[in-house]
Amino acid sequence: MSTSMIGRNQYRNRIELLQGTLDMLILRALQWGPAHGYGIVQTLRSTSGDALQVETGSLYPALHRLERQGWVSAEWKLTESNQRAKFYRITPTGKKQLAADLGRWQQMVDVIGSIMRGVPDGDRA
């Protein structure tokens, strides 16, 4: 296979790794109000205390997919600094989806957490 194919596949793999979580994060970020792609990156970075840097190569495909699924809607508007940018807004179905994702996420965190906090049998002995 040619190199370009490999490159594209790498991106795909990364998207897949993050997919469920990334969608949830994007929807969460949009809950604070409509935002453009750059704004979402900044929001996620600052709210995570600079720990999370979202790849644009994952962000834009995800945004367009969410738009197609009807979880976000988009419109072109001017930013505070008078720049034209595409603003995304979470839709009612997107909100429902976010609630569901959050529930599942919480469950997973609890399950994984209880496993990680638990003391292995071998250590007790």
Next chain:
Amino acid sequence: MRFLSGIFEKRKTELDEEIQAHIRMDVQNRMERGESNEEAYAAAMKEFGNVPLIKDATHESWRWRRMERLGQDLRYALRSFRRSPGFAVTVIVTLAVGIGSTCAMFTVVDHVLLRSLPYQSPSQLIDVREAGKKGVVNFGSPFLDIQQWRKRSRSLQEIAFYDANKHVSFLEGNTGAMQVSAPKVSAGLFRTLGVHPAMGRGFDERQDTGSVKPEDARMLILSDAVWRGIYGGDEAIIGKTVRLNGESYTVSGVMPREFGFPSGGSLPQVWMPVVLGSKDAVRTRNVTPNYQVIARLKAGTSMRDAEAELKVIQSEVAKDYADPYDREQVTSVSLQRYGDSLVKGDLRKALLALFGASSLLWLIACVNVTSLMLARATTRQREIAVRGALGASRWQIVQQLLIEGLLLSGFASVLGIGMAMGTLKLFEHGLTTQFHIYGRLVPNMSVIGVLLGLTVISALFTSMWPAIGAAKASIEPALRQGSQQNGAGRGQHRARTLLVITEISMSLTLLVGCGLLLRSIYALKHVSLGFRTQHVIVANMTIPAYKFEGRDMRTELYEPLVERVQHLPGVQSAALMTEVPLGKTFQMEFSLGVSGNSAAEVRRRDMRAQFRAVGPETQKVFGFRMLKGRFFNEGDTPSSQGVVVVNRAFVKEYFGDDRDPGAILGESLMSLDKNRQAVVVGVLDDTRQTSVAQQSQPEIQVCLSQITPNSSFYRGIEGIAMDLAVRTERSPALVIPELRKLMVDASPELSASEFKTMDQVVEDSYGSQRLAARLLLIFGGSALLLCIAGIYGLLAYLVAQRTRELGLRMALGAQREDVMWLVLRQAGGMLTAGICIGVALAYLGSLGLKMFLYGVTPSDPWTMGAVTFLLLAGGMAAAYVPARRAAMIDPMQALRTD
């Protein structure tokens, strides 16, 4: 496609802008934090990542992505056609011929066999006829019988009856009289059909009989065509008085558009009510009116149940017949779906045979194109291998090739539908008269559906195999090969050989059918008709019988008219007869109604004969030959001895022996009216009466000038049918206007009479054969051409492929003749195999054509031989060109080419 790519371009620029905005904002932010312009831009770009890749990844998430790929494939396909236009045009024209012919024939099938009747659930409607010793009774049943079915049947939801009334009626409008057909219908008929008047109401029903109440006897229901055509769509027509055949009727309703009953007539319709009279209370032959019956099955009842039930009822009903002879004719019933009763069985078979022929042509076209596609896939092996090497998956390659096929067959079907319309236009007269189609023959929605189906199937048929073959081929060897030679494997050659053999055998089938029909036509043209046809003009008169109610039509219309026609310049003789030979407008059958029980009398009661009332001049016009005795002459008048003339077939059928036809002279067969017996005065030689292909039937003729209004035969001449035959040496174009003028002077309604030459009447009589032969000539001719093209294509390709091998052979000492023979032998092999299979197929196929054949059997060796020779000659001629090319190969040059 341009529209689609427009959408993409817009979205792509939008994405560009979005990404640019992202980067600009990042740069601005960084600069606000104190970085320099360059630093900020570099950092922003670095953080953003690979822009084209991100774009690509984002494109993938668009719904339209698939369509875009399709667009790319389509553009690519178009480009590749432009590169080899010869191939594309050949494929398109070949497929168009197949698709076009099939579409044209399907349009006819759709109109004749598949048309949906404009009634509610038409499949529940059945036609009920009595049947007995002499088969099914087609002229209807008396009311008393129908009433019994109405009372006793449990399986039929409704039973309605009608009198189709073959007379032409005249409806007077603001702009003169219009010819209409005016069937009489029972009150429940429209309810039975499940159709109700669009305006006004139907006829009021007498509950006990189903007939119309006497109060409504002067009511009339109009069809939409009549309402719009004569009364200009007058909204206030209900309750108005109109005149039909000179009598006043009140319009009670207008039926919806498209509605017609009985189905399949050419005249616009109005409906009169059936009101029962005293004649309906008895069952007397030739007195009691007969009605056709249409019934609706109860939901969930099968036709077989209904038939079983009615048969039981009818066996009871038959007992009520006093006359034992009449009883025997009506002991049972025969049921048929109403839709089926409209198309005769042999017509259906003939139509399906023609449709089969067109489908065969389509198959041949597909086979031919498949062979072409296989060859093309071979020459494109490297291109496909390169695409594979660049990362196209097998499915993508198959998809690309299928799209190419679809595009080609798409173009072909556009061209094909044009061809279909052209063919239909060309054969419109033949098709509409032979298959009784009224209205225009144009492709409708179901035809378009079939067209789409054909397009897709053609594409799959022709491209699937080559596509899969191409996708399966391994990439490496194809890439490594230097030349296009020895590209295809043995398997592919064998496949193409098989395809060509299939093509040959199918073409032979079509050609044999065509040959058999041409022979039939030749035989029909040389049948001795028994009368002269040249210089005879025939007018099928439209007689306003109502105008002569209570008067003698013979003395007031017919005789003065003939007299005047005879005095036209250039007219040698003119005569009236109820029906000219081979005229198909109307046929009268006659059974002798002798009562009595002696053996001779019982035998005579079974006599059935064609019946014609003819003027004494008829023999001069047509030149009928007398075997014995004399024809009618001026001496036969209403007051002279009653006379009849019979034909040879009559003598043979009923007197058992035609060696001495004179023995029948002087026999008294029937009476013209109560007081006059008619004796046989002459025996005519046999003629073709109803069709050129049909042997002479027993016939009895009476002299028109002896028929008076009190004769029982007067009804027969009253205007149901009357033809005027004129013998003249002058050109029909000159005489016809003069004749028409004389007729209009006699009665204005006669202006609608139809004129034809007798030669035309004869030709029309074998119109179905001629039509079938012409269609098959087109199909067979196209098949032959495709077949020759197929043979040529394959051999030319093989020779090109084997140039090096053939050069080597020659270098090693093979003679040019040997090489030529090598190629010709291959063609001979394919032809022999194809013809062997084809002869068997052709025999089976021709059985379907049986109805069209005359004077030739389906296995006619001459036809088979001639067609085989034609194919062999065509095939060998096609093979000769590549064979010669092979023989001309220069060994040195052939070996030097890579």
